[in-house]
Amino acid sequence: MTDVWDVLVVGGGPAGAAAALRAKQLRPGAAVLLLDRDDFPRDKACGDGIAAHGRDELGLLGLPDLIADYRPTQRLSVISPGGVRVSARVARPNHVVPRMVFDARLVEAARARGVVVRRHRVRSLTSQDGRVVVDGELTARSVVAADGAHSTLRRLLGARPTPERHTAIAVRGYADMPDDEDAQLIAMQRAGWPAYAWAFPIGDGTANVGFGMLLPTLHATGLPGRQVLHGRLAELLPHLPARDLRAHHLPLSPGRPKPGVGKVLFAGDAASLINPLTGEGIYYALLSGRLAGEAAVLSAGDPLTAYRRRLRAALGRHLLTTDVLARAAQSPGFIDAAIATAARRPEVFDLLVEVGLGAGTVPAPLAAAVVSRWIRTNLGARG
Numbered sequence: 509m510t511d512v513w514d515v516l517v518v519g520g521g522p523a524g525a526a527a528a529l530r531a532k533q534l535r536p537g538a539a540v541l542l543l544d545r546d547d548f549p550r551d552k553a554c555g556d557g558i559a560a561h562g563r564d565e566l567g568l569l570g571l572p573d574l575i576a577d578y579r580p581t582q583r584l585s586v587i588s589p590g591g592v593r594v595s596a597r598v599a600r601p602n603h604v605v606p607r608m609v610f611d612a613r614l615v616e617a618a619r620a621r622g623v624v625v626r627r628h629r630v631r632s633l634t635s636q637d638g639r640v641v642v643d644g645e646l647t648a649r650s651v652v653a654a655d656g657a658h659s660t661l662r663r664l665l666g667a668r669p670t671p672e673r674h675t676a677i678a679v680r681g682y683a684d685m686p687d688d689e690d691a692q693l694i695a696m697q698r699a700g701w702p703a704y705a706w707a708f709p710i711g712d713g714t715a716n717v718g719f720g721m722l723l724p725t726l727h728a729t730g731l732p733g734r735q736v737l738h739g740r741l742a743e744l745l746p747h748l749p750a751r752d753l754r755a756h757h758l759p760l761s762p763g764r765p766k767p768g769v770g771k772v773l774f775a776g777d778a779a780s781l782i783n784p785l786t787g788e789g790i791y792y793a794l795l796s797g798r799l800a801g802e803a804a805v806l807s808a809g810d811p812l813t814a815y816r817r818r819l820r821a822a823l824g825r826h827l828l829t830t831d832v833l834a835r836a837a838q839s840p841g842f843i844d845a846a847i848a849t850a851a852r853r854p855e856v857f858d859l860l861v862e863v864g865l866g867a868g869t870v871p872a873p874l875a876a877a878v879v880s881r882w883i884r885t886n887l888g889a890r891g
C-alpha cells in the first residue's frame with residue numbers, strides 16, 4: 509500500500525489518462541493513482557472527432573496505434589453562416605472514435621503501464637506539510653485536476669469557473685450513414701450565431717451528429733435547452749435523424765488559462781482548454797495532460813511553475829490567436845470572409861484547420877487579407 513502517491517490524477521478522460529501515462533513513461537517507478545467517479549468504458553457527450561494533432565499526442569505518449577483500427581477521415585466540408593461552402597482534402601486525416609471506446613482504451617493503457625486505477629468520486633482537498641490530501645485519506649506530492657468541464661477540484665481551490673460568455677453547450681447523437689462517406693461536415697448557422705451542426709462519419713455505418721451554441725444565446729431564447737438544441741439539430745441535419753442524444757457544457761479557452769493552484773495542476777476542460785472557434789478539446793486535453801504529468805514527476809518541488817512554462821511554450825500564442833479570432837468571429841461576416849478565402853486558397857484552408865484543430869497561429873498578411881475581404885463585403889452590402 510502506498511502512503512504517499514507521487515502523482516494523483518482526478519479524472520480518467522483524455523487529460524487525466526495522458527497525465528498518468530506520461531508520468532509513468534518518464535518515471536516508471538513513480539506511484540501514480542488515477543481516480544474517476546465512473547468505471548470504464550463510460551460514455552461522454554462529444555463529437556468523437558480526434559484531430560491529427562491528437563494522434564500526434566498519442567504517439568508522444570507511446571501509443572501510436574491506439575486508434576489505428578479506425579478509418580481516417582480525409583475530407584472536411586464547411587458551410588459558413590452566410591452559406592459560403594468549402595470542401596477539401598485535409599492535409600492530415602482526422603479520426604472519429606466513440607468516446608466510449610477511446611477513453612476506455614487510454615485508461616486501459618495507463619493501467620497496463622502500472623498506473624493504479626480506482627473508481628472514486630473526489631469531494632474534498634486539503635494541504636498538509638506541502639502535500640495534497642484528497643478526501644482526508646489519499647496523500648500526494650502533486651495532483652492533476654482533469655475532472656472536466658464542471659471541475660470539482662477547481663471549485664474546491666477557489667478558482668473562478670469559466671464565465672458563462674465563454675461557455676458553450678452542445679448536444680450529440682448517433683445517426684445511420686453509409687460506410688463509404690468519409691467527409692466531415694460542419695454546417696454553421698446564422699440564427700443565434702455562433703452556432704453550428706456537425707456530422708462526423710465513423711466508418712461503421714454510423715456518424716456522430718450534433719449541434720452546439722453559446723450558453724448565453726441559448727438562455728436568451730427563453731426556451732428549454734432540450735427543445736432548442738434538439739430542434740436546431742433536426743432542422744440543420746433533417747436527413748440524419750439522431751438517437752442517444754446527450755448534451756454537455758464546453759468551457760472555451762479565454763486566451764490565458766489558469767494552470768492550477770499550489771500543487772494542483774489543471775488540465776483539459778478543467779483548465780478551460782477548448783478551442784473557442786471549433787469546440788475541439790481532445791487534442792488540448794491530451795497535450796495539457798501530458799505536460800502536467802511531465803511537470804509533476806520532473807519538477808516535483810514546484811510543478812506549477814514548470815507546468816505553466818510548458819503550457820505557455822506549447823500553446824501560448826495559439827490561445828491568444830484563437831481568443832482574438834473568436835472575438836472577430838462574433839460577426840458572422842468575418843467567418844464568411846475567412847471561409848470564402850479558404851475556398852479559393854488551399855493553403856488558407858490548411859491554416860484554418862491548424863488554428864481550429866491544432867496549435868496554429870495566423871500570419872499577419874493573411875489576417876489582413878481576410879479583414880480587407882470582410883470590409884469590402886460589408887461595404888458592398890451597405891452600398
Ligand SMILES: Cc1cc2nc3c(=O)[nH]c(=O)nc-3n(C[C@H](O)[C@H](O)[C@H](O)COP(=O)(O)OP(=O)(O)OC[C@H]3O[C@@H](n4cnc5c(N)ncnc54)[C@H](O)[C@@H]3O)c2cc1C
Nearest residue numbers: 519521522523545554555557630655656678776777789790
Ligand atoms: C457535445 C460535445 C461535442 C464535442 N465534440 C468534440 C470533438 O468532436 N472533438 C474534440 O476534440 N472535442 C470535442 N468536444 C470537447 C471534448 O469533449 C472535451 O474537451 C474533452 O472531453 C476534455 O477531456 P477532459 O479529459 O478534460 O475531460 P472529460 O473527458 O470530461 O473527463 C473528465 C473525467 O473526470 C471525471 N470526474 C469528474 N468529476 C470527478 C470527481 N469529482 N471525482 C472523480 N472523477 C471525476 C469524469 O467522470 C470524467 O471521466 C466536445 C464536447 C461536447 C460537449
